[in-house]
Structure formats: structure tokens, C-alpha cells
Amino acid sequence: MTSVIVDRRPDKGKSTANRQRVLKRLDGALKAQVDKLVSRHKLQDTDKAVEVTIDRKNVSEPSFILDPAAGAFGRIIPGNDQYRVGDKIPRNPSQGQGGGGGQGAGEGSSDEEDTFRFVLSREEYLSLLFDELELPALVRKDLLEIDETRFRRGGVIRYGNPGSVCVARTFKASIGRRVAAEAQYQEALEEAEAALVVARGSGIQSLVNVAELELQEIRRRGADIPFLDPVDLRHRNLVEVQVPSTAAVMFCLMDVSSSMDEKRKDLAKRFFTLLYLFLTRKYKKVDLVFIRHTDQAQEVDEDTFFNGTQAGSTKVLSALSKMSEIVEARYPASRYNIFGAQASDGDSFGGDSTESSAYLLSQLLPCARYFVYAEVGERPAHGSTSLWAAYRSIDSDHFNMATVSARNEVYPALAKLFNKEQ
């Protein structure tokens, strides 16, 4: 009898496939929770996993079981230290189930809770969240035009530098060549041997000599078949391919004038974060640029952007031209997918709105993949602000806008901007 120990620990992830299956099964139930999840889940800690609660009804597995409450039945109870024959014990309705052995309780007890909770990984949560969203078709088409050159493996070729020799293929070629050459050699050898026999049979010495020389020559050639010949060499080939650029930059533009109170900033922040998360799923690397503005624009770091305060009036144009400036300096449109996201309460004065909208249309939209404007603030003001009115006249497939007046509207607003059906 031999006993063995096997370390199975490296053999991970067997449950992953079934987890995907149950998530797929729960898709509807999970999506219904997305809105709730978004508002409850703090966006700052997007690295954390999310806990969801699922009604068991969505994944019930019925079977024929006995009703624990029906009919007459008995139980064997251990530990009796107070009851005598004939005593009556009040029946606890929740305790009514289970055969004497506790075995029968198996199926019943698994249903005692109506819901179960589990943790979604960040990936699973985001894919659920953004499942319905997609970059607008036009944007994707544009994407293919901005190319980057990459090398990738492309078959096997006969010439190349020694470092790229493909050993397996070279040997394969060598075997083929040797098989062919040796077959030929065998044939010639047999012929020469036969000729020698004939020559000997004829008894003429000169013929024998010629035949012997011939045979020697063939043997020599046979011995000369090399194991590896330069013609056998095979090299791995690299081909240049054009791939769409995967780098993106997202400009966050926010009005920080005094009319933007904490609540509005909070909404803006949520909007930016969600958009950022969405973009990180589409692009390998997303740079962030924060531009805040009052009547003049400044590029700042993230902390200052969300937490710093500044007083002043509002001039949207300043931020737009700042963005244009930075694009020119650091993010050439040929190499980056440029996304703009602007959040503002829509207040602006004088000709700023129209100037901004014209600037956006003529200067920024031609180089940007997509520019979105989110108007944050209380509902009555929506759609009546001067900026909103001016932006509405922009007719471009690269531009879209939405309003957000409460936390739970952030995600729907984003969904509207990136609706798959669009």
C-alpha cells in the first residue's frame, strides 16, 4: 500500500467558471441593484470590492420536499432533564421542522434566509456598471484612425538574424531535406551496386573500374548529406502592425466660483470619477488633467481641484482655452484620445456663454474624441442657464450634455451620454 501527498494549492480558480455562470444568471437582479450600489458605494474607494444582496428567489432550486409542518410526526430529543411522559411542550413554529435525526432538516434550513450576500470584485462591479455603456460609434471609428506601430509575430521566414532562429522549425526542415536526399542517395546506390554486379559479370576490367569509381563517388556523396544545412534555417518573423492608440487623456474642467457650493462640487466629482472609471475600461492608460476656473483658469492637482476654494466670477472660456493650450503643449491629438468633461452650474456672464460655445465648436471639438458637459445644480435652474442654452446650439457628434441634480442622477446622466443605442 503506497500513500501519497499531493499539494493541490497551486491548482487555483476552479470555482471561477461557476462563479461566472451564477453572475450571468443573476444579471438582471444585479443590474437592478446598480443604481442603489452607485449611490451607496463611495466612488473614492473604487478599489474596494462591493457587497451585494441577492434574493434567493432569483436562484432557487426547487425539489420535492416534505412540508415540515404538515401531518403527524415525532422527534427524538436529547438532553431531556425536566419532562415526564405526558407533559406538553409548547410548539415553536420556527422549530417545527426536521426529522428526528436532523437529517431531514437539510433542505429546509437552507431556505431559512430569503437573501444571501456576496462580494463582487471591482472588475465584476465595473463591468456590471458599464455593461450598457459604450463609446459613441463615431468615436470608435475615429479611434481606428489614430494608429501606433507595433511589432507582432507573423509566421516563419527563411532569412533573419541568428537571434531569431526558430529551432523547432529549422529541425523540421532539416529532417525533410535529409529524408529526401537520402532516398535519392539510396536509389543511386542501388543502381550503382547493380551496375557493378553487371560489370563484374561481364568480366571486362575497365567497366568494373568505372563502376567501382561510380559507386565510390555515390558513397562519398551520401556521407556528405549534412545534418544541418543553411537552407534549413528558419526564422521567426516580426511584422509591423498598425494598432489604434490606447492612450487617452481626460480633461476635467470645473467651475469653482462661489456659486459652486459643496454639494455641486460633490456631484461634479462623482461625475468625473465615474467617467474616469469608464474610460479606464476602454483605454490602457488614461491621463488626468484638472483645470479649475473662475474668471481665470489654472491647472491644479487632484486635491486642490476638489478641495481648494477660490473666489471670483465665472468665465468658462478661460478654462476652454487653457485646455486647448495644454493639448497643444503636451497631448498631440495624433497620439492621444482626448476627452473633455466639464462640470458647471451653468452660470456665466455677458457674452462668455456664446463665446465659449463657439470656441468649443471651432477649436476643441475638432481635436477631441468626445466632450461632455454636465450641468450640476438644483432642478429648476436646469436648461435655463445661459451656458446650457449656448451649448445646446452646438451641433457635433463629438459633444453631448446632461444635467445632474442629485447623487443618484450621476450614473443615469453618464448612461445617457454613453448609451449603447445612440
Added chain:
Amino acid sequence: MRDTSKLSGSEWTMDDLLSIEQACARHAAGYALDTFPNQMEVITSEQMLDSYVSSGLPVNYGHWSFGKHFLIENAKYRSGANALAYEIVINTNPCIAFLMEDNSLAMQALVIPHACFGHNSFSKGNYLFRQWTQPDAILDYMLFARNYVADCEERYGFDRVEQTLDALHALRDQGLDKYKRPSKLDTRKERAEQAKRLSAAQETMRQAEYYSLVPKSPKAASAAEVFPQNPEENLLYFIEKHAPKLEPWQRELARIVRKIAQYFYPQRQTQVMNEGWATFWHHRLIYDMYDAGEIDQGILLECLHSHTNVVHQREYSSLNPYALGFAAWNEIKRVCENPTDEDREYLPDIAGKDWLETFHDTMQNYRDESFLLQFLTPKLVRDFKLMNIQTLEGLDHWTVDHTAGAEGFKSIRSNLSAAYRLESYMPEISVVRYAHDSDRKLVLHHQSYNGRMLAKAQAEQTMKHLRWLWGFDVTLETIDQNGKLLAKY
């Protein structure tokens, strides 16, 4: 420095596990424990959960329900509501035992004798396992099942396979041959026969097409002919063979589901005996290892601590199979070695006999129901302070009708034994009529005892699955022992 000859501390290495196993093997040989070779697999807690949800089988086909149970068990485990099993062992040859990496050395010293010698010898020796399972073939069969299901998913679509398996799983408990010994699992034969069945099915379809062109002779409606002639208890088998609309691959899935359900049939009927047996032997072997100086006192004490938790019986709650089984086997040993007059009266067959011989004979030839009926001692009933309580539907109280005295012993013994009878916790459902010449309606009977009924909501959901599989009308009637109709689904 650590004394290499004696194991101590809580850290362990693979070699330590092997030396525990070998020490146990030496001691077990003295008790003539016959086991399959052991294959101990060290796994993580996640892998433990994983095998947990597929009944311990290391290979299983893909289905969302396993994923669901994983999520539920995982949440319970993470929240600390449930501790994980320390080990899982299934009856394969070699006997695969999963040992968790988080276990301390003492825990490993407890679970190795428990699983690798207790459960292992039980599943090799017990008659139910010998008759109903093939430890050599199960892993091959599971691999075959997994590949077949994956193949079906590719060929017939993920959703259709899932729907079929959902429906079949609902009837899993009705896929058992309870009295007839099932045919042997043989993956090669299974594959060959599967191909044969598939081509036969196609042939039948071709013939049916041909015959449908031939004008039928006016045949007297043989409505009087009842089919099946005898009620069929194996619903899944009946569906596999007779469901009018299923496609051949769906019949194969039905076969796979019922074969696997059948494999676990012995387990559920020997829980008390099997756990008791394994607990008895780990208890014994740990002391043997300690006496032989193979483990130190710290390990012994930690083992005993866990052992005590395992065999703890809470008062006024359901019976703990570990506690009951452990006590029952200890009682058998006591009756063999030091019988009292009472024991001689109730257990004359074993009183004063050789305990080890009695143990082996009992382990091989009984299941929970017969084991308790035969070997429950009055002393155990007194020690456990058992009482029997009865109630009726609608009553707001239980009535105590027997307590652990001499006069109540026999009733308690028979009631306890009956509680482990399959019918007492699983509904008895059988196919009684299939109108295969008319509307193809199927009639099932649920035999009710003592007014026990099916859980209504669940039964209705299950019927939906059954109707989908059958493709025509299906009725389920609950009837009492006098044949009176109690309910209809």
C-alpha cells in the same frame, strides 16, 4: 531544536503528514482496518469550499448552482458564521482526502486518522458502498460527465443545456434506484453505449417517419393496458427512457445526473455509523500515536479539545451524528467487553464477544436504520437523556410520549431508527401511469404517511421543471395509505 522523532508544535511539513499517515497505518494494521491506498491532497480554504459545493467530488461539470452554493458558503465562512470542514473524503480508490492548509499540525493529526483510516475503511467495507458505488470508476465517470456537458454546451447551446440541467437537478432525489442495485459505472462502456443509443435513436426516428406514411390498420384502442405495469420509483430513469420530446443528448444528461445522485445514496444512509466509526478510530489512533511517542502531549491535548467539540451534543436540539455515532460504537465495545445484565438482555448476540470482530462485522453489514435498531443500548438512551415527542398538524404543543426509562426504551429505539429511514425525510414519489397511446399524460403518486404532505410552493416549482422535461401534461397526486387523494399538483 525540534525532536525529529516526536511531532510537536503547530507548523507542519508534507513529510510530517506522511509520517502521521504511516504511524496511523502501523497502528491501524493492529486493528485489521482494511483501507484503500491514501492520497492526501493539501488544499486552500477556497478549494475546500469548492469541493464542498460539489459534494466532495474533485471533478464536476459546470453549472451555476455550484457557483451559487460557493457564494453562499463563502459568505458564511468569511463572516465567521460557519467553520469549514477540516477535511473532505470521498470513496474513491485511491482514497482522496482533502486536508486544509490552515489546519494546525494537531488538526492534521486528527483528520488523517479520521478520514484516511476511519472513513476510508468504512467505505471499503460497508455493504452499501460495496454494492452501490465503484470507487475505481467514479473519477473517470465524473471526467466523462464534465466533458460531455461541456461538449453539449458547445453543440446545443449554453442556455438549453443549463435549462435541462436545472430541470434534472430539481428531480435529483427522485433519480434513485432504492432497491435495485445500479449497473456498474464504466466510462469506456458508457461512451460506447452512448454512441449506440444515439444512433439507435436516430434510426427509430427514421423508421417512425417511414411508418407514418403507411396507412394504419384500425386497431382497437388498447386503453385498458396500463403502463408502466409496476410503479416506477426512479423518475429520472423513467424520463430518460420514455419522455416523448427529449432529444438524445438531454436523455444522456438525465442519465449523468441520476448516476451521480445514485453514487451518494450510500452516504446519506450511513451518516451516523460512518461519522461515529471515523470518530472512534481517530480517537483511538491518536492515543496509540501518543503512547508510541510519535506525537507530543501538546498535540494530544489539542486533538482532544477538537474531538470534544466534535462529539458535543447540545441539549434539546437535533442529534449530532458524530456524538450519537461515537457513543454507539463505544457502547458496542463496552457491551462486548463488560456487559451488564441489562446488556445481556437487550443485546445477547454481542455481549461478551470479541469487540474487534463485532466492530468489523457491524461496520460491514449495517446502515444507520438497522444499526440503531440493533445496537442502541438502554445506557446510551439514558446517557443522552433521549425523549420521544409527538405532535399533529395544527396542534400548538408537543406531547412527550416516551422518556429514557426501561419502559420507553424500545419505542425510542424504533422511533430513532425510523427517523433515519429514507422515507421519513424524503417524499416517496413514483410514476404510476403514462398514457402513451393517447395524450401522453403522466401521472405520479406521492405516497403520504401520517398525513405528511409536500411543501406546496416548492412542489409547484418542481412540477414546472418536470412538465418542461416531459413536454406534455403531468399530474402529481398525494395519496394516503388507503388510496385517498389528499392533494393534486
